[in-house]
Amino acid sequence: MYASTPDDWHGINRARWDERVPIHAAGDFYGLDAFLAGQDALRDFELAEVGDVTGRTLLHLQCHIGVDTLSWARHGAAHVVGLDFSEPAVETARGLAASLGLGPDRAAFVAADVYDAAQAVPDSAYDIVYTGLGALNWLPDIGRWAETVASLVAPGGFLYLAEFHPLTDCFDDETGSTVTYDYFSRDAWVEESPGTYADLDAVTVHNRSVEWQHPVGEVVSALAAAGLRIEFLHEHDASLFPRYPALERHKDGYYRFPADRPRIPMMYSVKASRPVGG
């Protein structure tokens, strides 16, 4: 339900994430055995939109257990840094990096709040700042996020954000067809939900979450206001998970509405660059 932001929102969310890390590390959703054996964690549209990362430095904000971060290293990034406020997530990511034989010079992970990233990460700027897919909804202030991100993009570099489209949170969960929630609400969404998207039946005790929705226009405008140049904003007609029961899984692994239903955007991606000399 919509509510005013609880004072301890940060601790509430961290406790929730800390508890879910071992569940994610052990379960099928992140499939760590397959990942360590070489399976790519990145989505095809991200690889196409980010392009060649060979030799580039990459910072992944809200990296969770690091599988996406480390995948960029396997795609040739010279140095990747993952940041997450969950210590267990960062520890898990460090363990995965070690298992892959990637030392801290190739893959480093730091535990810090995303708003403190500029002070927490080892370098002052990166060729690519990458984030998303369930990241922005945990942050109360998108302007402050954009300023943080922009300060970390090196001249000639860019931010790449792939995120679930906030429009999907406006429709009723059962049919995905009735506008039920306010797209422009600024209130926190406070919920008690056991388990996790990676294991709906997992037994958990830290079940509270405090989240916020950020209209796409506000995200893009905040990046522009922070000094980045918007290269593209793509909207995607598919989701990574069955957001509504009516969605059908396609051969490519994405979930879409049946062909006889009008489509809505379910994910979006943004590339925003810092000009050389900018």
Ligand SMILES: C[S@@+](CC[C@H](N)C(=O)[O-])C[C@H]1O[C@@H](n2cnc3c(N)ncnc32)[C@H](O)[C@@H]1O
């Ligand atoms: C859904 S996950 C990120 C998704 C990522 N694409 C993945 O699936 O691996 C969200 C992450 O954000 C982190 N997080 C939430 N709030 C944060 C904050 N204020 N600062 C840093 N990390 C935060 C959580 O610990 C969690 O690992």
